[in-house]
Every structure is written in C-alpha cells, then in structure tokens.
Amino acid sequence: MKSGRPVSHQDDMQGSGIMNDAGPVWNRDGDGDSGGFIVDPSGKLRQSEVCSTIRTVLVGSHLWPIIGLVTGTLPLLWIGVIIFWGILKDRSKLVDDQGRELMNVMLTFVVLMVIPIIGWLALLVWIPVQLISGIRGAIATGRDGEYFRYPMTFRFIG
Numbered sequence: 419m420k421s422g423r424p425v426s427h428q429d430d431m432q433g434s435g436i437m438n439d440a441g442p443v444w445n446r447d448g449d450g451d452s453g454g455f456i457v458d459p460s461g462k463l464r465q466s467e468v469c470s471t472i473r474t475v476l477v478g479s480h481l482w483p484i485i486g487l488v489t490g491t492l493p494l495l496w497i498g499v500i501i502f503w504g505i506l507k508d509r510s511k512l513v514d515d516q517g518r519e520l521m522n523v524m525l526t527f528v529v530l531m532v533i534p535i536i537g538w539l540a541l542l543v544w545i546p547v548q549l550i551s552g553i554r555g556a557i558a559t560g561r562d563g564e565y566f567r568y569p570m571t572f573r574f575i576g
Contacts, residue, residue: 468510472509472512503520503521547569
C-alpha cells in the first residue's frame with residue numbers, strides 16, 4: 419500500500435484495505451494507523467472523532483460568511499473566521515482544513531469582486547483610448563492603407 423493515499427473500496431475487496439465499522443480508513447503513512455480519518459462509502463473523507471465544541475465551531479465558521487453576505491458585513495466577518503482558525507487549527511486537523519477552505523472561498527470572493535471594480539476603472543481609460551484609436555485607424559487605413567492595430571486590445575482572433 420502506498421503512503422498518503424486513501425484506501426479504496428477496491429483495495430478492501432482485494433483484502434489490502436484497512437477497515438473499521440464506518441468503512442475504509444485513510445492511511446497517511448502506510449503504518450496501519452488511520453490518524454482518525456475515514457473514507458465513507460460515498461468516497462468522502464471524514465474525521466472519525468470530533469468533539470462537540472469543534473463541531474460547533476465548524477458549523478459557526480461555515481455559517482459566519484453566510485451571515486456576512488446577508489447583512490453586508492462580510493469584510494468584518496473575515497476576522498471571525500481568522501480568529502476561529504488561528505486559535506483552533508492546532509487542536510484539530512479538520513478545523514485547520516476547513517479554516518483553509520473558508521479562507522480560499524473568501525479570497526475567491528474578493529478576487530471576483532475586485533475584477534469588476536478594476537474593469538470599470540479600466541473602462542474609464544479604455545473607452546477614450548479606443549475612440550481616439552478608431553479615428554486614427556480610420557485615417558491610417560483610409561489614407562495610407564496601413565494595417566492598423568488598436569492599443570489595449572486582446573488578440574482573441576488571430
């Protein structure tokens with residue numbers, strides 16, 4: 419068995435998988451110790467033992483950004499996720515993993531919000547440049563037969 423891979427149902431059928439009551443377990447280092455991870459029958463990785471406090475923190479961490487979206491206070495709620503993750507990440511691999519996942523979701527949200535803002539600001543420069551370039555292009559092609567290229571333009575069609 420290779421180190422660091424989940425034990426699949428096929429491995430179990432062939433007799434090489436490690437099983438417990440919940441299904442095949444995640445064997446990270448190949449020594450038979452599951453580290454508390456289980457691959458359930460649907461193929462999802464789970465942590466076998468999670469205390470109620472950690473579960474509550476995880477539920478709150480996932481609901482916290484939704485509350486921020488609904489109330490319009492998402493930037494302030496980042497602080498809550500960072501605090502939960504920062505304080506509790508060493509207590510549970512699940513908290514560390516889910517804290518990273520939530521930060522990735524929030525960073526993706528920021529990128530998706532910034533792109534339109536930058537786009538609108540770029541349009542303030544791009545439109546006048548294209549208007550002037552259109553006039554220059556008309557003159558260049560009409561007078562000299564020049565192959566005119568517009569500035570600040572992606573060449574999608576070669």
